[in-house]
Amino acid sequence: MGIYQTSTKTRQALIDATGQLAAEKGFNAISTRAIAQLADENIGSIHYHFGGKDKLFEAVILSVATRWLENPLEDALTGIDILTAAGQAQAIRLIVSRDISLLFDKEVPSWHNRVIFQVMQYPNPLQNTFRAIVLERENEVICRLFKTIDPAMDDETAELHFLLLLTPLIFHADYQNIILQKLGQTEYSPQYLQRLVDTCVTQTLLFFNLPTSANETSHDSE
Amino acid sequence: MGIYQTSTKTRQALIDATGQLAAEKGFNAISTRAIAQLADENIGSIHYHFGGKDKLFEAVILSVATRWLENPLEDALTGIDILTAAGQAQAIRLIVSRDISLLFDKEVPSWHNRVIFQVMQYPNPLQNTFRAIVLERENEVICRLFKTIDPAMDDETAELHFLLLLTPLIFHADYQNIILQKLGQTEYSPQYLQRLVDTCVTQTLLFFNLPTSANETSHDSE
DNA sequence: TATAAATTTAGTCGACCGACTAGATTTGGT
DNA sequence: ACCAAATCTAGTCGGTCGACTAAATTTATA
Numbered sequence A, B: 001m002g003i004y005q006t007s008t009k010t011r012q013a014l015i016d017a018t019g020q021l022a023a024e025k026g027f028n029a030i031s032t033r034a035i036a037q038l039a040d041e042n043i044g045s046i047h048y049h050f051g052g053k054d055k056l057f058e059a060v061i062l063s064v065a066t067r068w069l070e071n072p073l074e075d076a077l078t079g080i081d082i083l084t085a086a087g088q089a090q091a092i093r094l095i096v097s098r099d100i101s102l103l104f105d106k107e108v109p110s111w112h113n114r115v116i117f118q119v120m121q122y123p124n125p126l127q128n129t130f131r132a133i134v135l136e137r138e139n140e141v142i143c144r145l146f147k148t149i150d151p152a153m154d155d156e157t158a159e160l161h162f163l164l165l166l167t168p169l170i171f172h173a174d175y176q177n178i179i180l181q182k183l184g185q186t187e188y189s190p191q192y193l194q195r196l197v198d199t200c201v202t203q204t205l206l207f208f209n210l211p212t213s214a215n216e217t218s219h220d221s222e
Numbered sequence C: 001t002a003t004a005a006a007t008t009t010a011g012t013c014g015a016c017c018g019a020c021t022a023g024a025t026t027t028g029g030t
Numbered sequence D: 001a002c003c004a005a006a007t008c009t010a011g012t013c014g015g016t017c018g019a020c021t022a023a024a025t026t027t028a029t030a
Helices: A005-025 A032-039 A044-050 A053-069 A085-104 A111-121 A127-149 A155-174 A176-183 A190-207 B005-025 B032-039 B044-050 B053-069 B085-104 B111-121 B127-149 B155-174 B176-183 B190-207
Strands: none
Touching: A005 A032, A005 A044, A005 A053, A005 A111, A032 A044, A032 A053, A044 A053, A053 A111, A053 A127, A085 A127, A085 A155, A085 A190, A111 A127, A111 A155, A127 A155, A127 B176, A155 A176, A155 A190, A155 B155, A155 B176, A155 B190, A176 B127, A176 B155, A190 B155, A190 B190, B005 B032, B005 B044, B005 B053, B005 B111, B032 B044, B032 B053, B044 B053, B053 B111, B053 B127, B085 B127, B085 B155, B085 B190, B111 B127, B111 B155, B127 B155, B155 B176, B155 B190
């Protein structure tokens, strides 16, 4: 009939192997033969199931993008009154927590993050689509929040604060290998991630004179 | 006798072309023929002058690393008394300013930054050397500073603050294309970079209760 | 179990890769 | 101007790449 069970299994094996290899060496450095070997599938299956190497890559990228599409930032912020200082503080904390959850969910293959940032970095057909999905939407919501906090803020400044808030998270995802090597660990501990969230959030709240009390472990610098 | 003038010119042309292409497509995606064509040199010259593609890549990486080796962070901090709060604040500001200068110096080819971050990201023989040059040294100095500010701070927390302080700068260098595209500009304006420095520094100073007065444009969030 | 469709397999194809070389050309000190 | 050393050039080589195919095999149904 339409599709046999073995088909979806083969497709997934090829996608996983591709993501794994791409995370390790970069999309530009891997061959269809290496992919097929790691997936324990025949190289011809790439052509049969995806139509070629490029299409396989698109499928990999799409499988990552789907997860972000299914978890829009707006959903995480429903019910927050961003017109009050307390609500604004809570929104900032929720944004950071939500991104940490998405980036470092242990259920998700570790190659997802590397795929994201490679697509962002190098020209490819899906780049704009992907940026729109993963970045633009988040960017827009957060910039609007900053402009609510300070109505006099211009676009460029809002962008700047967007970047300042999220780049620590992004860097922890993009350069996970280096950081973990430096920390002498194999994965971020929940405590470390919690501290990352707290510190990011606190720095931003302090900058905007927003209340830091909420549900945070007290911060004391001496 | 040893070396003719044309030789250094050819070598430099090949290094520049390689850096330019690598920045655009990634080291793994460029061929010796493409390099030679962009450099307007013969492909055989790569073998003659460098001994092969890999050695050429090493020369490119080394040409970038040299610049960081020649500008150690320690030099920027001489004469600062990091035992006083004012000195600590000044040190943090100097660190950030110095990195911004190195990363966004208009005299330096724009491919330098992309080379740095590709070497950091993907396994290669010079990776550890490079990390030691560009990251470790900076890391050590800054972590020591944080531990001076708060003697009770543990290593992991110091690392965290190191990352929080510098990742915005690093991200602005690593993802320069995306950010500039979003800002609708072709290069960061001095004003934007200054604001980036000020905000990064202020956030950190506020977090550690250090004086923000120094030589900074006053910060007021409403 | 018989069967047609779906899938897997092994192998071929031309294109391009990096490495290398022998010979032509240029350089710079004399 | 001469010439030996340095450099440049065009081209060959074996190897790997992605695309593709025809035949073998497996699957799900009747």
